[in-house]
Amino acid sequence: MVYKRYSYFRLFVTLAVLAIVTLSIVLTASRKISASVERDIYRRPPLAIVQFDETFELAQRTIMLDDRPRRTLHLRVDDIELDEAGNVTTVARENYIERQLFSSRYPYSVTAVATQFSQTPLIGDYVGVSLALLPVLAIIAGITTLRMVWRITSPLAQLRRALRKQQFMPYFQPIVRGGSGELTGAEVLVRWQHPKMGVLSPANFIALAEESGLIVPMTRDLMAQVRECFSPLANRLPGDFHFGFNISAYHFNDINLIDDCRDFLKAFGLHRVKLVLELTERQVLVSNELTIHIIQSLHQLGVLIALDDFGTGYSSLSYLQDHQIDILKIDRRFISQIGADTLSCHIVDHLLSLAECLDITTVAEGVETEAQRAYLCQRQSVHLQGYLFGRPESQDLFLHQWLGGLPF
Structure with a gap:
């Protein structure tokens, strides 16, 4: 009939396009968020590199003067950390985004670390799950879109609209x-x-x-x-x-x-x-x-x-x-x-x-x-x-x- 506009081929193409567009949008957004967090870490004022006996004092002073919350000072050797309160802990480093500032005069460095990143996980942290869900979400979106389009362009809807006009x-x-x-x-x-x-x-x-x-x-x-x-x-x-x-x-x-x-x-x-x-x-x-x-x-x-x-x-x-x-x-x-x-x-x-x-x-x-x-x-x-x-x-x-x- 004149009204049969959406063949199975067009349905497949529509769903494929929706899946690709959705995947691109989500991955692009994930990359932008990750880059934004990383830029925020790198934009923080670097800690001064000074003599060893003055390093921690100046670093602590810098942290106290900074009005941004949740900055602390740690002394770390490999995966062992000593915090301000004197507590010794073992930490997993894979969740950190860090930047090291090396001294040109002494064999020591000061590291700026983002420790809040794991508290708000991004889509990029679950790439496998995201890739598995995206086709399903795309199909749901495609079916919903086609139902709305079909509601407008179905043969019966066209007849009713033609009668009104x-x-x-x-x-x-x-x-x-x-x-x-x-x-x-x-x-x-x-x-x-x-x-x-x-x-x-x-x-x-x-x-x-x-x-x-x-x-x-x-x-x-x-x-x-x-x-x-x-x-x-x-x-x-x-x-x-x-x-x-x-x-x-x-x-x-x-x-x-x-x-x-x-x-x-x-x-x-x-x-x-x-x-x-x-x-x-x-x-x-x-x-x-x-x-x-x-x-x-x-x-x-x-x-x-x-x-x-x-x-x-x-x-x-x-x-x-x-x-x-x-x-x-x-x-x-x-x-x-x-x-x-x-x-x-x-x-x-x-x-x-x-x-x-x-x-x-x-x-x-x-x-x-x-x-x-x-x-x-x-x-x-x-x-x-x-x-x-x-x-x-x-x-x-x-x-x-x-x-x-x-x-x-």
């Missing part, structure tokens, strides 16, 4: 009378005006919209856009002109559909325009008290119910028996085989005959050749729709080409 636009495909070629209506088809990918067809998002329930507000928004555009032009539309909207079976469980259709028809007034709801074949319409009530209420408003893509999916003969259907739309796969497949011609003939017997208006979808048109026009009651008469067009193009309802 009104990026779903109506496109119109003309429907003409078979005998005269006069414009009798238009099917309203949704297109997604994506800011980065351009115009997207319903194949990229309609299934998810139906699954998530967003198809209901999406259809409501389309009806509102068509109403606002064409209601001021109602007196210029051909007589008995109709707009057809694709309606999923899920939508027939929404009681608000009645009010949406009432508002649509009320905007045009004087029954200048007919509203057709085309039941799609992708979902089964379960007959219950609610759906029966909604369909009956719609008929009372003058709304017509059509079976879209009849002969495919869930659009079958049982709908003709269970519901009051006004229009039958023959699927394009049967129309496309006219003249090439005898069986398809027989199927089309039987469907047209069935519609005549039931007093149902018929629309043949997918008419693309003159041969198909000529074959279908043998039945005067049929209406035609397909690329032969016009592709789905934007609102402005449709108004420019078809507003007058001139014969094709």
Whole structure:
């Protein structure tokens, strides 16, 4: 699908980059802290190198005058130390950072030692543990980041955002009378005006919209856009002109559909325009008290119910028996085989005959050749729709080409 942006390869690359960046930041910080401590030791004022009998006296005086805390004087031979209190201890030297000042006159030295370093261990003291934990922390950070990104860029989130920003636009495909070629209506088809990918067809998002329930507000928004555009032009539309909207079976469980259709028809007034709801074949319409009530209420408003893509999916003969259907739309796969497949011609003939017997208006979808048109026009009651008469067009193009309802 259009929305699948994060493949496993991109996930791996993202986690690897996060691990490298995290490792670099931590090690750099550790080195800077260690260098800072070491610089602090080396910046302390050096102890004066003097004669042996004066060395400890002056050193002690220097320590007492220094206002920085935790400086003491020790006398050390190898690992044995004698402190000011006269205590003799053995010390481990690996934790010391020290600087020795050698005398040029006597074989003695004074050593400045940082004894607090081990009290606040740095990450550098635990390099092994740090290296073991960093990949785990990087993976956790990567997963958290991807979850936040996915929350923003998931297909469902994109649909919701597009709906809020009104990026779903109506496109119109003309429907003409078979005998005269006069414009009798238009099917309203949704297109997604994506800011980065351009115009997207319903194949990229309609299934998810139906699954998530967003198809209901999406259809409501389309009806509102068509109403606002064409209601001021109602007196210029051909007589008995109709707009057809694709309606999923899920939508027939929404009681608000009645009010949406009432508002649509009320905007045009004087029954200048007919509203057709085309039941799609992708979902089964379960007959219950609610759906029966909604369909009956719609008929009372003058709304017509059509079976879209009849002969495919869930659009079958049982709908003709269970519901009051006004229009039958023959699927394009049967129309496309006219003249090439005898069986398809027989199927089309039987469907047209069935519609005549039931007093149902018929629309043949997918008419693309003159041969198909000529074959279908043998039945005067049929209406035609397909690329032969016009592709789905934007609102402005449709108004420019078809507003007058001139014969094709």
